[in-house]
């Protein structure tokens with residue numbers, strides 16, 4: 001941070017290029033482009049495909065609002081596909097049917113945004129196949145999954161364009177907002193680099209696209225470089241924390257532990273369990289709070305039921321709706337000691353009695 005203060009290149013300083021090179025190498029993707037947030041990474045990806053009014057994008061209703069907000073901000077229509085009850089990610093086998101429904105309704109479906117919820121990658125083999133067969137692009141919302149693996153490939157390299165977030169609570173978190181786009185496509189990379197600086201052309205005051213101010217701050221890049229040095233060890237520690245939880249909780253019939261398919265490793269942005277009912281969840285959360293243990297609900301309201309989406313869709317997404325009533329997340333970070341974790345586990349089990 002002092003180096004940044006010394007050289008004073010707060011905008012587009014050398015630390016950004018350094019971070020981009022290191023993260024591109026880590027996820028094995030040709031281009032990494034530092035941007036101002038995970039949300040901006042997604043909107044830039046959609047802008048790269050000139051998404052606008054009249055277009056429709058397929059996505060999941062069980063996600064953070066950003067995933068869907070960016071579609072609507074560009075004037076396009078989000079079309080939801082319910083989630084898989086085990087992974088909580090978009091039900092890849094239901095996408096084709098939704099594409100066919102859209103054709104009947106004359107929606108111009110252009111692409112799919114899949115979300116790697118809680119740090120677990122979506123089913124990209126199937127998603128990319130369906131997309132290819134229907135001439136659609138795929139965007140990976142990897143805001144929560146930086147560091148995860150899918151068939152030995154890293155999250156952020158699994159779709160045409162991927163976007164991650166460096167929001168402080170994310171697996172690789174900065175000290176403020178930040179994000180990154182990843183792609184192997186040279187033309188997409190060049191366009192995103194232009195779009196994120198007001199559609200800049202060959203010089204600062206030539207504009208070849210309508211863009212945004214979507215740059216990553218040099219200071220955040222400097223912080224992220226230091227944090228990234230620790231990141232591989234933190235991933236191992238997160239995995240150990242998750243395993244410790246699961247080994248105990250899987251013996252209890254009123255807890256559903258996270259399902260991680262054999263070809264995947266989660267980056268454990270969240271450790272989320274399901275309990276029997278929303279009443280039981282409420283009771284457990286209160287019990288934990290009274291014992292100074294934080295917990296959170298991601299997400300209590302699926303996107304299609306949000307007030308902002310009232311009248312936009314009348315469809316029901318029963319799996320998302322049911323999961324949103326029963327899901328809750330427990331403390332998860334790489335520096336949880338086994339003593340702290342034992343205490344959390346004991347309290348969870350007591351709170352469920």
Ligand SMILES: Cc1ncc(COP(=O)(O)O)c(C=O)c1O
Pocket residue numbers: 037038039040063064066067115141143144164165166167177178179
């Ligand atoms: C699934 C998902 N998508 C997008 C975002 C947006 O990231 P940011 O907060 O960096 O804009 C988040 C972060 O909260 C997220 O969890």
